[in-house]
Amino acid sequence: MRVVIIGGGFGGLHAAMRIRGSAAEVTLVDRRNFHLFQPLLYQVATGGLSPGNIAVPLRHILRRHRNVRVLLGEATGFDLERREVKVLASGVPRTLPYDRLVVAAGMRTDYRGNDAWEARAPGLKSVEDAVGLRGRILTAFEAAENALDAAEQDALLTFVVVGGGPTGVELAGALGEIARFTLRREFRSIDPSRARILLVEMGPRVLGGFPERLSAAAARDLARLSVDVRTSTGVKEIAEGTVVLARDGATEVVLARTVVWAAGVRASPLGAMLGAETDRAGRVKVNPDLSLPGRPEIFVIGDLAATGFPGLAPVAMQMGDYVARRILGRAEAAFRYRNRGTMAVIGRAAAVADFGRLRLTGFPAWLAWLFVHLVNLVLFGNKVLVLCQWAWNYLTFGRSARIITDRGRE
Amino acid sequence: MRVVIIGGGFGGLHAAMRIRGSAAEVTLVDRRNFHLFQPLLYQVATGGLSPGNIAVPLRHILRRHRNVRVLLGEATGFDLERREVKVLASGVPRTLPYDRLVVAAGMRTDYRGNDAWEARAPGLKSVEDAVGLRGRILTAFEAAENALDAAEQDALLTFVVVGGGPTGVELAGALGEIARFTLRREFRSIDPSRARILLVEMGPRVLGGFPERLSAAAARDLARLSVDVRTSTGVKEIAEGTVVLARDGATEVVLARTVVWAAGVRASPLGAMLGAETDRAGRVKVNPDLSLPGRPEIFVIGDLAATGFPGLAPVAMQMGDYVARRILGRAEAAFRYRNRGTMAVIGRAAAVADFGRLRLTGFPAWLAWLFVHLVNLVLFGNKVLVLCQWAWNYLTFGRSARIITDRGRE
Numbered sequence: 001m002r003v004v005i006i007g008g009g010f011g012g013l014h015a016a017m018r019i020r021g022s023a024a025e026v027t028l029v030d031r032r033n034f035h036l037f038q039p040l041l042y043q044v045a046t047g048g049l050s051p052g053n054i055a056v057p058l059r060h061i062l063r064r065h066r067n068v069r070v071l072l073g074e075a076t077g078f079d080l081e082r083r084e085v086k087v088l089a090s091g092v093p094r095t096l097p098y099d100r101l102v103v104a105a106g107m108r109t110d111y112r113g114n115d116a117w118e119a120r121a122p123g124l125k126s127v128e129d130a131v132g133l134r135g136r137i138l139t140a141f142e143a144a145e146n147a148l149d150a151a152e153q154d155a156l157l158t159f160v161v162v163g164g165g166p167t168g169v170e171l172a173g174a175l176g177e178i179a180r181f182t183l184r185r186e187f188r189s190i191d192p193s194r195a196r197i198l199l200v201e202m203g204p205r206v207l208g209g210f211p212e213r214l215s216a217a218a219a220r221d222l223a224r225l226s227v228d229v230r231t232s233t234g235v236k237e238i239a240e241g242t243v244v245l246a247r248d249g250a251t252e253v254v255l256a257r258t259v260v261w262a263a264g265v266r267a268s269p270l271g272a273m274l275g276a277e278t279d280r281a282g283r284v285k286v287n288p289d290l291s292l293p294g295r296p297e298i299f300v301i302g303d304l305a306a307t308g309f310p311g312l313a314p315v316a317m318q319m320g321d322y323v324a325r326r327i328l329g330r331a332e333a334a335f336r337y338r339n340r341g342t343m344a345v346i347g348r349a350a351a352v353a354d355f356g357r358l359r360l361t362g363f364p365a366w367l368a369w370l371f372v373h374l375v376n377l378v379l380f381g382n383k384v385l386v387l388c389q390w391a392w393n394y395l396t397f398g399r400s401a402r403i404i405t406d407r408g409r410e
Numbered sequence: 411m412r413v414v415i416i417g418g419g420f421g422g423l424h425a426a427m428r429i430r431g432s433a434a435e436v437t438l439v440d441r442r443n444f445h446l447f448q449p450l451l452y453q454v455a456t457g458g459l460s461p462g463n464i465a466v467p468l469r470h471i472l473r474r475h476r477n478v479r480v481l482l483g484e485a486t487g488f489d490l491e492r493r494e495v496k497v498l499a500s501g502v503p504r505t506l507p508y509d510r511l512v513v514a515a516g517m518r519t520d521y522r523g524n525d526a527w528e529a530r531a532p533g534l535k536s537v538e539d540a541v542g543l544r545g546r547i548l549t550a551f552e553a554a555e556n557a558l559d560a561a562e563q564d565a566l567l568t569f570v571v572v573g574g575g576p577t578g579v580e581l582a583g584a585l586g587e588i589a590r591f592t593l594r595r596e597f598r599s600i601d602p603s604r605a606r607i608l609l610v611e612m613g614p615r616v617l618g619g620f621p622e623r624l625s626a627a628a629a630r631d632l633a634r635l636s637v638d639v640r641t642s643t644g645v646k647e648i649a650e651g652t653v654v655l656a657r658d659g660a661t662e663v664v665l666a667r668t669v670v671w672a673a674g675v676r677a678s679p680l681g682a683m684l685g686a687e688t689d690r691a692g693r694v695k696v697n698p699d700l701s702l703p704g705r706p707e708i709f710v711i712g713d714l715a716a717t718g719f720p721g722l723a724p725v726a727m728q729m730g731d732y733v734a735r736r737i738l739g740r741a742e743a744a745f746r747y748r749n750r751g752t753m754a755v756i757g758r759a760a761a762v763a764d765f766g767r768l769r770l771t772g773f774p775a776w777l778a779w780l781f782v783h784l785v786n787l788v789l790f791g792n793k794v795l796v797l798c799q800w801a802w803n804y805l806t807f808g809r810s811a812r813i814i815t816d817r818g819r820e
Contacts, residue, residue: 033548034813050460052811059596060812069598072552072814090556127815138443142482146500186469188479401462402470403444404482405537 001025003327004085004098006075006270008035008058010313011302012104014320016068017061019327026068027096029087033057033072036127039313040373042167044130045260046137046174047182047402051127071096075105077273080295100327103284104302104320105268107311110281112264117238121160121259124167133260135404137175140258141183142404144190151255157195158256160243162235163263164201165208166344169218171260172199173347176225181348182402197227198254200245202234202263207344207352209310214352217361221346235263265311271304279306288334290323299323309337343369411435413737414495414508416485416680418445418468420723421712422514424730426478427471429737436478437506439485439497443467446537449723450783452577454540455670456547456584457592457812461537481506485515487683490705510737513694514712514730515678517721520691522674527648531570531669534577543670545814547585550668551593552814554600561665567605568666570653572645573673574611575618576754579628581670582609583757586635591758592812607637608664610655612644612673617754617762619720624762627771631756645673675721681714689716698744700733709733719747753779 001024005012008030016028034055043049062068073089084095109123122129122136137159144156161172175197183192199206199222205215206222206229219229236251237244243259245252267282276292277285283306284292290305292298301323302316309315315337325331341355343365351365360368411434415422418440426438444465453459472478483499494505519533532539532546547569554566571582585607593602609616609632615625616632616639629639646661647654653664677692686702687695693716694702700715702708711733712726719725725747735741751765753775761775770778 032814033552047462050462050811051813051815052457052460052462055813057596057812059593063595072556090553092556092558127813131815142443143500146482146502148502183469185473186467401460402467403461403465403537404442405461405541 001099001327002097003027003100003102004029004096005102005104006030006085007104007106007302007304008032008070009038009104009106009302009316011106011316011320011323012102013058013061014317015102015104015301015324016320017065018321018324020065020067021328022067024067024327026065027071028058028062028068029071029073029075029085029096030058031072031074033059033070035061038125039166041124041127041130042171042174044127044401045124045133045171046178047134048174050401051131055127075270080275080298083297099297101298102320102323102327103270103274103298103300103304104316105270105304107265107267107281107303109261110264110266111261114238117261120238120240121162121243121261123261124171125265131405134402136258137178138402138404141187141190141192141195143257145187146189153190154196155241155255156257157190157192158198158254158258159195160198160200160254160256160259162200162243162259162261164199164203164206164229164231165262168199168201168260168262169206169222169344169346171262172197172227172229173222173225173345173350176222176227177347180225193226195226197225198256199227199229200233200235200243201229201231204232206231210342210344210352210354211359214354214359214361218344218346218352221350221352221362224350225347265303267304271300274298274300276300281306289326289331290319290335291326299326307335310342312342314340314342341368341372343372345369411509411737412507413437413510413512414439414506415512415514416440416495417514417516417712417714418442418480419448419514419516419712419726421516421726421730422512423468423471424727425512425514425711425734425737426730427475428731428734430475430477431738432477434477434737436475437481438468438472438478439481439483439495439506440468441482441484443469443480443482445471448535449576451534451537451540452581452584454537454811455534455543455581456588457544458584460811461541465537485680490685490708493707509707511708512730512733512737513680513684513708513710513714514726515680515714517675517677517691517713519671520674520676521671524648527671530648530650531572531653531671533671534581535675541815544812546668547588548812548814551597551600551602551605553667555597556599563600564606565651565665566667567600567602568608568664568668569605570608570610570664570666570669572610572653572669572671574609574613574616574639574641575672578609578611578670578672579616579632579754579756581672582607582637582639583632583635583755583760586632586637587757590635603636605636607635608666609637609639610643610645610653611639611641614642616641620752620754620762620764621769624764624769624771628754628756628762631760631762631772634760635757675713677714681710684708684710686710691716699736699741700729700745701736709736717745720752722752724750724752751778751782753782755779 003026005028037054040054073087077086111117147153179195180193207215233247236246243254271284284300301319303311322335343353345351351369353360353365353368413436415438447464450464483497487496521527557563589605617625643657646656655662681694694710711729713721732745753763755761761779763770763775763778
């Protein structure tokens with residue numbers, strides 16, 4: 001049986017790892033040669049970790065899975081009747097026939113129709129995004145140090161994070177930490193702790209997916225890091241150097257040189273190419289067993305599947321495991337998500353964690369976060385190193401990977 | 411006293427660190443926000459370390475030196491009569507007046523008049539070079555896995571390193587290790603250990619600056635890693651996919667998709683702007699105290715100074731220390747280099763080390779190399795982490811930072 005899996009994120013990788021045995025020949029197609037631990041991307045964007053700490057070559061993870069072949073290439077379309085995937089690999093188009101197809105192509109940043117904002121307010125979905133953002137943040141402090149005009153300095157030291165979900169909260173918290181602790185003593189003309197960090201959320205509270213008590217704790221932790229949290233606030237316009245906020249019909253113009261977009265995602269265009277019904281964000285509607293309606297040989301998993309489950313790594317991993325078992329004929333008829341908890345970290349030594357009945361805040365939540373992330377980095381041979389790096393950062397308030405590279409290159 | 415230092419490499423950084431005390435106001439100008447541990451750049455190019463492991467923000471190193479100001483900007487020229495440096499900082503031109511000037515602007519890759527080779531055979535001087543080269547090397551293996559034609563596969567699996575100095579030797583050794591050990595089991599269509607690695611050196615032996623016995627040992631270690639060492643061999647042409655080698659009047663055409671240039675450097679153009687005599691590579695001729703003839707207030711240090719000392723990190727560091735003492739009126743009238751040893755590493759657990767009377771090869775030399783590099787990473791708060799990373803790589807034959815990033819970006 002030939003199984004083609006598109007996407008080496010949490011869902012696709014787990015599916016590839018679980019379809020073992022010589023009965024299935026698996027081909028995992030990804031545009032990148034590595035699996036990315038996306039929940040820690042904000043750590044790269046803020047100089048705490050290097051890309052190499054959170055990205056592992058797919059081939060390396062799957063080297064002992066002799067029935068799995070990794071193909072570096074881009075899926076460009078499907079022939080659903082002939083059961084073929086069209087792939088562009090090393091510049092050459094080819095077709096991959098399948099008996100079972102797993103589509104786990106994920107999501108990308110979405111600007112809700114304001115595509116011009118992309119250049120002014122980059123998102124945070126790829127390693128390149130993170131390294132580029134790291135360069136922007138650090139360059140803003142450098143330019144502020146060089147600036148001769150006070151108003152210019154203020155604009156350079158104003159950072160706006162749009163979107164109060166986990167990514168936005170974690171990023172704003174890390175920015176607060178950088179300004180208040182990491183850069184302390186490093187500048188001569190500016191005081192980095194003067195930096196203004198705005199977190200803008202359209203909904204009534206940050207971390208809308210968490211219980212209210214945890215949202216409130218997160219907001220308090222953010223305030224302690226001098227992050228100015230603006231809830232029930234929308235973004236009307238992002239121009240060069242200016243963000244226009246709107247709340248209750250009133251608008252406010254914020255002069256800010258660095259704006260980050262963590263406010264929306266839409267599905268990979270591959271979702272629509274499957275010809276099935278999609279939701280507003282382009283996610284593909286699937287059967288309870290994650291198969292495509294009318295196409296039992298095709299499965300859509302991870303964020304790309306419109307299932308009502310949140311777009312979190314554990315959901316995608318469990319979907320990958322489920323679909324692997326389903327393909328091998330060993331799974332029940334409906335996917336069930338076992339929620340083992342969700343969490344978000346806010347700067348140094350504070351977090352919120354929701355394990356259902358157990359809800360943690362502050363330092364205990366942060367310890368839980370650390371523990372869970374280390375366990376989940378198990379795929380990454382180097383989790384010991386990431387732990388060392390974190391311990392070092394924690395003890396020294398340091399962020400050793402604070403380097404600005406050309407045109408966002410590292 | 412106003413001291414301006416241009417360049418935050420080994421020479422400039424050491425000068426900045428040693429000029430302590432409120433009597434001297436020091437400004438360190440660099441185009442990059444970080445100091446780079448250049449001798450380990452080949453480890454980034456071959457995926458063993460991340461850029462963040464070998465680059466540290468200059469501000470961070472100098473944060474407690476209250477008399478030192480770091481200026482992110484590019485020195486563009488001098489007004490030697492008015493004693494001013496012209497700098498472009500955050501896009502704004504300015505002038506920095508000085509009482510003492512230290513120029514430590516270093517070297518860049520040189521193609522001996524064949525500038526067209528640059529795009530085909532990149533050098534290895536910057537973090538961007540290293541990350542770009544890492545992408546090229548890994549992409550070649552990926553493309554070979556995808557290739558349908560055997561000749562195409564051979565060309566993709568042929569790597570030519572031009573230049574048998576320490577950088578070329580270390581790079582070729584690391585490539586041999588990747589092909590033979592790191593990538594083992596990771597591919598399905600190709601056998602990475604079939605990769606052909608050529609090290610081309612114009613002189614009669616590799617590591618020409620070392621004693622002959624050590625050159626011979628290095629050549630043996632390289633052969634053990636299947637590196638094909640070609641001495642007394644020149645490069646006549648580098649075209650897309652082809653390198654033409656010349657030896658004793660005979661030429662050989664090698665079909666290779668990846669070519670690396672480690673064969674020559676020339677001085678930063680700032681050297682010539684000082685108006686003094688320069689040597690063929692553009693290095694500035696200096697007095698025994700490293701000052702510019704006729705300009706006792708200007709010093710040229712590091713690789714940019716034509717002194718007859720080798721272009722090595724320890725030389726530059728000692729020059730920085732000397733010039734700092736000289737500026738403070740505490741140094742003898744002539745710089746003297748204390749040679750504490752030179753070394754080069756060849757792949758995994760082999761090296762050569764020349765400590766004058768003590769000459770080591772193989773594993774003992776590798777241990778010495780490891781020890782010396784860790785001591786020298788002392789500036790880098792994270793040397794413990796680099797040690798962990800190395801220990802991990804050593805135990806697992808792994809290179810965890812093997813990620814291909816867009817257009818060479820990480």
